[in-house]
Amino acid sequence: MTDPMNHAGHNEERHECYSERKDQWIIFRCPQCDYVRRMNWETGEMKVRGGDYMVLHGGFHFPTGINPDTNMN
Numbered sequence: 001m002t003d004p005m006n007h008a009g010h011n012e013e014r015h016e017c018y019s020e021r022k023d024q025w026i027i028f029r030c031p032q033c034d035y036v037r038r039m040n041w042e043t044g045e046m047k048v049r050g051g052d053y054m055v056l057h058g059g060f061h062f063p064t065g066i067n068p069d070t071n072m073n
């Protein structure tokens with residue numbers, strides 16, 4: 001496994017997630033591990049499950065058409 005002496009300065013692992021919408025939840029899933037992050041855009045509630053704290057998770061963009069702050073249609 002990783003030698004702690006060699007860890008400093010190393011790039012952290014990074015996973016790009018993809019998002020989907022289910023009702024008022026935006027769900028971010030990581031295709032590389034079991035990380036799931038759900039955010040309720042009505043209440044701001046957020047739930048995170050799985051993943052590794054050593055791994056950065058990116059790609060948290062909202063699906064197109066979802067912007068609770070704007071009603072410009």
Ligand SMILES: [Zn+2]
Nearest residue numbers: 015030033035
């Ligand atoms: Zn991941």
